[in-house]
Amino acid sequence: MKDLFFALADRAFSALQPNEVALLNFSGEVTDFVRFNHAQVRQPMTVRQARLSMALIEGRRRNQITLALSGTPEQDGPRLDDALLALRAELPTLPEDPYLLYSTAANRSERIDRGALPSALQTTEDIVETARGTDLVGVLGSGPIMRGFASSLGARHWHEVDAFLFDWSLYHAGDKAVKCAWSGNTWDRAELERRIAAARDQLTHLSATARTLEPGEYRAYLAPAALDELLWMLNWGGVSEKAQRTKQSCIQKLADGQATLSPMIRLTEDTAGGMAPGFDEAGFSKPARVELVNVGRLSGSMVSPRTGAEYGIETNGADEDESMSAMALAPGALPESEALAALDRGLYIGNLHYLNFSDRANGRVTGMTRFATFWVEGGRIAAPANVMRWDDSLYRMLGSNLEALTDAPQWILNNGTYGQRSVQTSRVPGALLRKMAFTL
Amino acid sequence: MPFDPEFLAQRFRRLAPASDYCSLRVVEERSESVSVRQDRPEPVSASLDHGAMVTVIDGDGIGYAAVSDLSDDGLRWALSRAAEWAALARERSVFAGRAPQLATPEGRYASPTERPVHWSKADRIDVLMRESRACRLSDRIVDWQASLWTVSAQQMLITADSRPEQAALQVFDFTIPGLHVVAHEGGVTQTRSWGGRYNGFCQQGGLEVIDRSGFIGSGRSTAEEALQLLAAANCPSGRMDIVLMPDQMMLQIHESIGHPLELDRILGDERNYAGTSFVTLDMFGTFQYGSPLLNVTYDPTRGTEFASFAFDDEGTAAERTFLIREGRLLRPLGGTSSLQRAQRSVPSLAGVATTRACAWNRPPIDRMSNLNVEPGESSLDDMIGATEYGVLMKTNRSWSIDDSRNKFQFGCEWGQMIRNGRLAEVVRDPNYRGVSRDFWRSLAMVGDAGTLEIMGTPYCGKGEPNQAIWVGHASPACRFSGVDVFGAER
Numbered sequence: 001m002k003d004l005f006f007a008l009a010d011r012a013f014s015a016l017q018p019n020e021v022a023l024l025n026f027s028g029e030v031t032d033f034v035r036f037n038h039a040q041v042r043q044p045m046t047v048r049q050a051r052l053s054m055a056l057i058e059g060r061r062r063n064q065i066t067l068a069l070s071g072t073p074e075q076d077g078p079r080l081d082d083a084l085l086a087l088r089a090e091l092p093t094l095p096e097d098p099y100l101l102y103s104t105a106a107n108r109s110e111r112i113d114r115g116a117l118p119s120a121l122q123t124t125e126d127i128v129e130t131a132r133g134t135d136l137v138g139v140l141g142s143g144p145i146m147r148g149f150a151s152s153l154g155a156r157h158w159h160e161v162d163a164f165l166f167d168w169s170l171y172h173a174g175d176k177a178v179k180c181a182w183s184g185n186t187w188d189r190a191e192l193e194r195r196i197a198a199a200r201d202q203l204t205h206l207s208a209t210a211r212t213l214e215p216g217e218y219r220a221y222l223a224p225a226a227l228d229e230l231l232w233m234l235n236w237g238g239v240s241e242k243a244q245r246t247k248q249s250c251i252q253k254l255a256d257g258q259a260t261l262s263p264m265i266r267l268t269e270d271t272a273g274g275m276a277p278g279f280d281e282a283g284f285s286k287p288a289r290v291e292l293v294n295v296g297r298l299s300g301s302m303v304s305p306r307t308g309a310e311y312g313i314e315t316n317g318a319d320e321d322e323s324m325s326a327m328a329l330a331p332g333a334l335p336e337s338e339a340l341a342a343l344d345r346g347l348y349i350g351n352l353h354y355l356n357f358s359d360r361a362n363g364r365v366t367g368m369t370r371f372a373t374f375w376v377e378g379g380r381i382a383a384p385a386n387v388m389r390w391d392d393s394l395y396r397m398l399g400s401n402l403e404a405l406t407d408a409p410q411w412i413l414n415n416g417t418y419g420q421r422s423v424q425t426s427r428v429p430g431a432l433l434r435k436m437a438f439t440l
Numbered sequence: 441m442p443f444d445p446e447f448l449a450q451r452f453r454r455l456a457p458a459s460d461y462c463s464l465r466v467v468e469e470r471s472e473s474v475s476v477r478q479d480r481p482e483p484v485s486a487s488l489d490h491g492a493m494v495t496v497i498d499g500d501g502i503g504y505a506a507v508s509d510l511s512d513d514g515l516r517w518a519l520s521r522a523a524e525w526a527a528l529a530r531e532r533s534v535f536a537g538r539a540p541q542l543a544t545p546e547g548r549y550a551s552p553t554e555r556p557v558h559w560s561k562a563d564r565i566d567v568l569m570r571e572s573r574a575c576r577l578s579d580r581i582v583d584w585q586a587s588l589w590t591v592s593a594q595q596m597l598i599t600a601d602s603r604p605e606q607a608a609l610q611v612f613d614f615t616i617p618g619l620h621v622v623a624h625e626g627g628v629t630q631t632r633s634w635g636g637r638y639n640g641f642c643q644q645g646g647l648e649v650i651d652r653s654g655f656i657g658s659g660r661s662t663a664e665e666a667l668q669l670l671a672a673a674n675c676p677s678g679r680m681d682i683v684l685m686p687d688q689m690m691l692q693i694h695e696s697i698g699h700p701l702e703l704d705r706i707l708g709d710e711r712n713y714a715g716t717s718f719v720t721l722d723m724f725g726t727f728q729y730g731s732p733l734l735n736v737t738y739d740p741t742r743g744t745e746f747a748s749f750a751f752d753d754e755g756t757a758a759e760r761t762f763l764i765r766e767g768r769l770l771r772p773l774g775g776t777s778s779l780q781r782a783q784r785s786v787p788s789l790a791g792v793a794t795t796r797a798c799a800w801n802r803p804p805i806d807r808m809s810n811l812n813v814e815p816g817e818s819s820l821d822d823m824i825g826a827t828e829y830g831v832l833m834k835t836n837r838s839w840s841i842d843d844s845r846n847k848f849q850f851g852c853e854w855g856q857m858i859r860n861g862r863l864a865e866v867v868r869d870p871n872y873r874g875v876s877r878d879f880w881r882s883l884a885m886v887g888d889a890g891t892l893e894i895m896g897t898p899y900c901g902k903g904e905p906n907q908a909i910w911v912g913h914a915s916p917a918c919r920f921s922g923v924d925v926f927g928a929e930r
Contacts, residue, residue, distance in 0.1 A: 033905045037709045040534045044525040045504035047801045047905075048517075049491065055483075063561075066487040070509035083488075093562040095481050121528050128532050138712040139904035167904070169712045175844055177711065246583035247624040248631070258627070306483075353715070356840040358851055358871055361629045362929035366849045368842040389840075389847045389873070393929065415713075417905035419799075440847045440873055 106154025115185025138168025219346030274326025332405025703774025715843030730880030816886025
C-alpha cells in the first residue's frame with residue numbers, strides 16, 4: 001500500500017499547475033474480522049480497503065475529495081487524474097477560506113511496527129477450541145493498519161502497524177458477564193488460553209444471587225476500563241480548543257477557571273506512547289506529548305490547524321475534531337492489589353456503558369454500569385450487582401469525590417471499527433470514589 | 441465508473457465457484473457535504489466510494505470478503521477468501537447444522553426523487569450562507585452552523601445461480617439539511633437545533649426534501665429559540681405528564697423499541713458490544729409492550745422515509761408489517777438468517793426483511809430500517825388540554841439506556857411547561873428517565889396524523905465490526921403520564 005500511495009502522490013503532483021498545492025491523506029487496512037457467539041463462529045470475513053483524500057489548494061481556495069482505491073495503479077491512477085481535473089474545474093467557484101492552514105514543511109517520517117500475526121484462519125481455530133464449552137461472544141480484528149500523508153511541497157509520512165484486538169465477553173447468564181480485551185501484534189495461543197481460563201475463574205463471582213441496589217450514593221471503585229469510558233467523554237468536545245472558545249466544552253467551567261478537578265488528575269495526549277500516527281491531516285507533525293490537565297487545572301487543549309488559524313494560536317497537531325488519540329491519565333499511589341480493601345464497602349464497577357451528558361455545561365454525565373459489577377463488603381466481593389443508572393458530575397467524580405488513583409495504569413486499544421479500525425489508545429489507572437450518585 | 445451492473449454480474453457469475461450459495465453485493469456511493477460556520481464556509485467534504493461484498497455458504501458455514509478492486513483479480517480474491525472462511529466456519533457455526541436459506545432477489549427500487557440536487561458546491565454555500573447570516577441576532581449567539589449533505593447510492597445484489605436478468609437493483613437519493621445555533625451568557629450555554637440534533641431531518645429525495653423541510657428561513661427562528669432557552673428557567677423536577685414531539689419520539693422509539701426488538705440482540709450476537717435485550721423469544725405474540733394505544737410498524741414502503749427499500753441485503757423482499765399492535769408484541773426486527781436460528785426455539789416466529797449492511801465493507805445484520813409509531817386520534821391541543829401539570833419536550837440532545845434496553849434517561853433541547861391544559865413558559869434542559877415497558881404502558885394519548893413528522897438518523901450504531909446505518913422514524917406527538925422529570929444541575 002505504501003508504494004501505491006506514494007506512486008499515486010507522484011502522479012498527482014506531476015499533474016499540478018505552478019500555483020497549485022496538493023495534500024494527500026491515505027488510510028487503509030487489510031483486516032480479518034471474526035465474530036463469535038456462544039463460542040461459535042457468527043460472521044468471519046476479510047476486508048481489504050483503502051481510501052485517499054486529495055485536497056487541491058490555490059491561494060486560499062481549497063477543494064477536496066475522498067476516493068476508494070482499488071489497490072492497483074492501473075485502476076486508481078486514471079481515477080485520480082479525473083478527480084484532480086474535477087477539483088481544478090470547481091476550485092475557482094469556491095470562496096476563499098480564511099482559516100486554511102497546512103504544513104509547508106518538506107519533512108518526512110516513517111513508522112512501521114511489524115508483528116507476528118498468523119492467519120486469522122488459525123487464530124479462529126485457537127479461539128473456538130480454547131473457548132469450547134463457554135458462552136463466549138465478541139470479535140477478533142487482526143491485520144495491518146496504514147495511514148499516509150504526502151504534500152506537493154515535499155512532505156511524506158507513512159505509518160503502518162500490525163495489530164490485533166480480541167474484544168470479548170464470557171457470559172454466566174442473562175446480562176452477567178466478564179468483559180475482556182487482548183490487543184497486541186504477536187499472537188500467542190498459550191496467552192489466549194491463560195486469559196480465557198482467568199475469565200472462567202472470574203465467572204464464579206457472578207454465579208451468586210445478584211443484588212439490586214436502591215438509588216442513592218455509594219462508595220465506588222472504577223476499574224481502568226470503566227474510568228476509560230468516563231474519560232472519553234472529555235473527547236466529546238471537552239478538550240477541544242474550538243469547543244472551549246465557543247462555550248460548548250463539557251469542562252467549560254474548568255476552562256473558564258470556575259472549577260477544578262482533583263490535584264491527582266494529570267491528563268496528557270501522549271502521541272509517543274500511542275498507536276496513532278505522529279502527523280495530522282494537514283501534514284503537521286504532532287508533539288510527543290501535549291499536557292491538557294495538570295494538578296486538576298486546565299493546562300492545554302487540542303488545537304487543530306483550522307482552529308489555530310481562526311483564533312491566531314499555535315496548532316498542536318490535533319486532527320479536525322480536536323479529540324485525543326492517545327489519552328494518558330497519570331497513575332496514583334493506591335496499589336491496584338489493595339483497591340478492594342480500600343473500597344471496603346461499595347460498588348466495584350468493571351465497565352460503564354452508554355454515557356452521555358445530562359447537563360453538558362455543568363459536566364454532568366449519565367450512564368450505566370455493565371458487565372462485572374459487584375457489591376463489596378469488608379473489602380471482599382459479596383455479590384454481583386444488577387445494572388444501575390448513575391448520573392454525576394465530572395467535577396465530583398474526578399474532583400471532590402476522587403479519593404485515589406491506582407498505581408498500575410492499563411493500556412487500552414480503542415475497539416471502535418466504524419468505517420475503519422481505530423488507532424486511538426488510552427493509558428488509564430483505576431479510580432476510587434468517595435461516593436457516586438446512582439439514580440435508577 | 442466501476443458500477444456497471446450488467447458487466448459485473450456477468451463476470452461474477454463466470455468467476456463464482458460451485459458452492460451451496462454465493463452472492464455479490466456491489467455498492468457505489470457519492471456523497472457531498474457542505475457547511476457554513478459563523479458565515480464562513482468549512483472545507484467541503486465529498487467522496488466517491490465503491491466496493492463489493494462476496495458471501496459464500498458452505499454447509500452451515502458462512503464466509504464474507506470485501507474488496508474495492510472490482511477487476512476479475514479482485515473478485516477472484518474475494519470469492520476465494522469468502523470460500524475459505526465458509527469452510528472454516530462449517531461445523532463451528534452458530535447456524536448449527538442448518539445453513540441459512542437466502543433468497544435470489546429480482547426487482548428494482550428507486551427513491552421517489554422529484555428534483556435531483558444538481559446544485560454546485562458554490563450554490564450550496566450560497567444557500568447555507570443566507571441561513572448562517574440570519575443566525576447572527578445577538579452577541580450572545582456564540583456559534584452557529586448550517587449544513588447540507590447529499591448522498592446518491594446504487595446497489596446491486598445477485599446470486600451466482602441467478603438468471604442473467606435476475607438481480608436486485610436499488611438506487612437511493614438522500615438529502616440531509618441541518619442547522620444549529622449556540623447561545624451563551626453568564627455561564628449558561630444552550631444549543632437549539634433545527635430539524636433535530638445530529639441530522640434528525642433526513643429523507644429520501646432531492647430538492648423537494650429541502651422545500652418540505654422548512655430549512656429555508658430556519659436560521660433566524662432557530663437563533664431566536666436559542667435566545668429564548670438562554671433566558672428560560674431550569675426545568676423543574678418531579679413526577680408529571682409529558683408530551684413528546686416527533687423529534688424526541690423518534691429517539692424514544694429508536695432506543696426503547698427498535699434496539700430491543702432486533703433479533704440478533706435477542707439471540708445474543710451483540711452482547712459484547714451494543715448489548716442484549718430484555719425481550720426474549722417467548723414474549724412474541726403475548727407480551728404487552730405498551731398501552732393499547734401503541735401501534736408500531738416496520739414500513740420500508742414509505743418512499744420518502746430515510747430507510748425505504750425493496751429488498752434487504754440478504755435479498756428478502758420488504759413489506760410493511762405491524763411489530764406491535766394495540767400494545768401487544770408480535771414480531772422482532774429480524775431477517776432471514778436470524779429468523780432461521782430463532783425458529784429452532786420458536787418455530788412459529790415471523791420476522792421482517794431488515795438485515796442490512798451500512799456499506800460494501802460490512803456484512804448484513806439486523807437493523808431497524810423504517811420503524812414507526814402509527815398515528816392515533818388526538819390533536820396536539822387535545823393532548824395539551826388533557827395535561828394538568830407537565831412539560832412538552834422537543835428535540836433530543838442526550839440519550840442513554842442500559843444494555844438490555846430497560847433503564848433509559850433522555851434529555852431534550854426545548855421544554856415548555858403545561859399548566860391546567862395550557863402551554864406556559866419555556867424551560868431549559870428538560871430530562872426524563874424510566875424503564876422501557878413501564879414507560880410505553882404509560883402512553884396515554886397518541887397524536888393524529890396532523891402531528892406526525894418523518895424523521896430519522898444517519899448514525900444508528902451497532903455491530904462488530906461497527907456499522908453506522910441509516911434508519912427512519914415517523915411518529916406523531918404522544919402524551920405519557922407520571923414520568924420522572926428533572927432539569928440541569930442546580
